[in-house]
Amino acid sequence: xxxxxxxxxxxxxxxxxxxxxxxxxxxxxxxxxxxxxxxxxxxxxxxxxxxxxxxxxxxxxxxxxxxxxxxxxxxxxxxxxxxxxxxxxxxxxxxxxxxxxxxxxxxxxxxxxxxxxxxxxxxxxxxxxxxxxxxxxxxxxxxxxxxxxxxxxxxxxxxxxxxxxxxxxxxxxxxxxxxxxxxxxxxxxxxxxxxxxxxxxxxxxxxxxxxxxxxxxxxxxxxxxxxxxxxxxxxxxxxxxxxxxxxxxxxxxxxxxxxxxxxxxxxxxxxxxxxxxxxxxxxxxxxxxxxxxxxxxxxxxxxxxxxxxxxxxxxxxxxxxxxxxxxxxxxxxxxxxxxxxxxxxxxxxxxxxxxxxxxxxxxxxxxxxxxxxxxxxxxxxxxxxxxxxxxxxxxx
Numbered sequence: 001x002x003x004x005x006x007x008x009x010x011x012x013x014x015x016x017x018x019x020x021x022x023x024x025x026x027x028x029x030x031x032x033x034x035x036x037x038x039x040x041x042x043x044x045x046x047x048x049x050x051x052x053x054x055x056x057x058x059x060x061x062x063x064x065x066x067x068x069x070x071x072x073x074x075x076x077x078x079x080x081x082x083x084x085x086x087x088x089x090x091x092x093x094x095x096x097x098x099x100x101x102x103x104x105x106x107x108x109x110x111x112x113x114x115x116x117x118x119x120x121x122x123x124x125x126x127x128x129x130x131x132x133x134x135x136x137x138x139x140x141x142x143x144x145x146x147x148x149x150x151x152x153x154x155x156x157x158x159x160x161x162x163x164x165x166x167x168x169x170x171x172x173x174x175x176x177x178x179x180x181x182x183x184x185x186x187x188x189x190x191x192x193x194x195x196x197x198x199x200x201x202x203x204x205x206x207x208x209x210x211x212x213x214x215x216x217x218x219x220x221x222x223x224x225x226x227x228x229x230x231x232x233x234x235x236x237x238x239x240x241x242x243x244x245x246x247x248x249x250x251x252x253x254x255x256x257x258x259x260x261x262x263x264x265x266x267x268x269x270x271x272x273x274x275x276x277x278x279x280x281x282x283x284x285x286x287x288x289x290x291x292x293x294x295x296x297x298x299x300x301x302x303x304x305x306x307x308x309x310x311x312x313x314x315x316x317x318x319x320x321x322x323x324x325x326x327x328x329x330x331x332x333x334x335x336x337x338x339x340x341x342x343x344x345x346x347x348x349x350x351x352x353x354x355x356x357x358x359x360x361x362x363x364x365x366x367x368x369x370x371x372x373x374x375x376x377x378x379x380x381x382x383x384x385x386x387x388x389x390x391x392x393x394x395x396x
Contacts, residue, residue, distance in 0.1 A: 021148065028144045035137035039199075042130045046203055049123050051210070052116060059113045066106040073099035142184050197234035201227060255290040256282040256317070259297065263315070270305045272313055272330075279318035279325075285380065292358055293317075293324055293378060299351050300328040300374045308332025308372060322380055329373040334366045 077099045080087050087095075204227050211220040250258045256278065263274040284290075297315055304310050310332030318325040348364070351374075355362040358378050366372035 024144060024148055028141060028148065031137050031140050031144065035134060035141065038130050038134045038137060042127065042134065043199055043203065045123055045127045045130065047206055049120065049127065050203070050207060052120050052123065056113065056116045056120060059109060059116060063106065063109040063113055066102065066109050070099070070102035070106045073102040194234050194237050197230055197237065201230060201234070204230070250290055250294060251287065254282070254284045255294060258294060259315070259317070262294075262298065266301055266305075272305065272310055274301070275312070275314045277314060277316045279316055281319070282317075283319050285319075285324060289324065289358070289378060289380060292354055293326060293376070296351055296354060296362075296376050296378075297326055297328055303348070303374075304328070304330045304332060304372070308334075310371065324376075324378050324380065326376045326378075327373060329371065331371045334368050334370045334372050336368055337364070337366055 073095070077095045080092055080095050204223055208220050208223045208227065211217075211223065256276075259276060263276055266272065267274050285293075301313065301315075304313055308330045310330035313328065313330045316325075316327040316329070352362055355376060355378070360376060360378040362377075363375040364372065365375070
């Protein structure tokens with residue numbers, strides 16, 4: 001009777017999950033459309049603002065010229081008024097009409113400048129509001145993506161190992177959150193780097209096109225040079241993101257040369273001195289092992305940059321017949337391992353999961369003010385059915 005009730009509950013839960021997932025996916029699509037439209041509106045407003053600022057500058061110059069002419073016309077009329085007997089009636093009428101026309105033109109120019117400024121202020125307010133809309137929609141998309149991953153993953157297999165469901169659910173949430181944090185980081189890198197640069201390239205291209213149509217060749221050349229520099233910087237950003245996702249040198253050159261290149265970039269980016277020490281002759285390993293060791297060292301160094309406040313880091317690497325050993329040691333502030341962290345440590349959790357899959361060992365040694373050492377022992381031959389070699393430890 002108990003199992004039958006459990007099966008019924010799972011069946012009902014699956015139906016609820018399917019409807020929920022469908023509804024969440026539709027909501028995600030709608031929010032994505034809102035974000036896309038907001039991006040287009042932002043680009044349109046940016047372009048209009050650029051043109052409007054140019055027009056305001058032109059009108060201000062025109063107004064300044066009209067003020068000078070109006071002042072001269074008034075001065076001329078005043079001189080004629082003081083000695084009107086020396087001038088003919090037509091001269092007096094011409095001077096009066098000239099002063100009147102200049103005053104009308106000046107008034108119209110001032111009114112136009114005021115309207116343009118008001119339009120500019122309105123566009124700037126809309127631009128700020130649209131940026132807030134973009135930020136909120138992208139945050140919602142990220143959060144909904146997390147929800148979808150959760151719903152489509154563990155909850156669809158809720159019948160598996162039902163007795164340990166609570167523990168599996170917690171682990172699933174942690175893994176998904178770690179994955180989502182990584183996706184969010186990559187999305188942020190693309191959004192803040194290449195995406196912004198490409199939007200700027202589009203905007204500047206339209207400005208250059210407008211300059212060419214107005215035969216402003218010299219200004220267009222300046223903009224084209226800026227455009228070239230911007231494109232080159234965007235290419236650098238894209239290559240950096242690609243390297244972070246998957247260093248292509250790892251396949252071609254191997255672990256040690258790729259590590260040397262990464263450590264050079266790490267020093268430039270964070271200002272932390274890094275030393276690579278080989279305790280044995282270097283050699284090529286199985287591709288999956290090289291990727292795993294590289295990622296473990298990379299994540300350790302990322303944690304050092306984020307939390308350790310270190311000035312020096314040493315990475316030691318040793319190739320043994322059946323294992324590869326790695327130690328990442330920093331001279332940072334360290335931490336008390338007996339104290340539970342306030343927030344989930346997704347970086348360390350991801351490293352432990354990776355080491356566990358490779359049936360290796362991971363140890364963390366740290367004390368306040370004494371720095372931190374992270375040790376990895378990765379076997380080169382993995383026994384798929386032998387779970388005794390799957391182990392990770394944290395020692396004081």
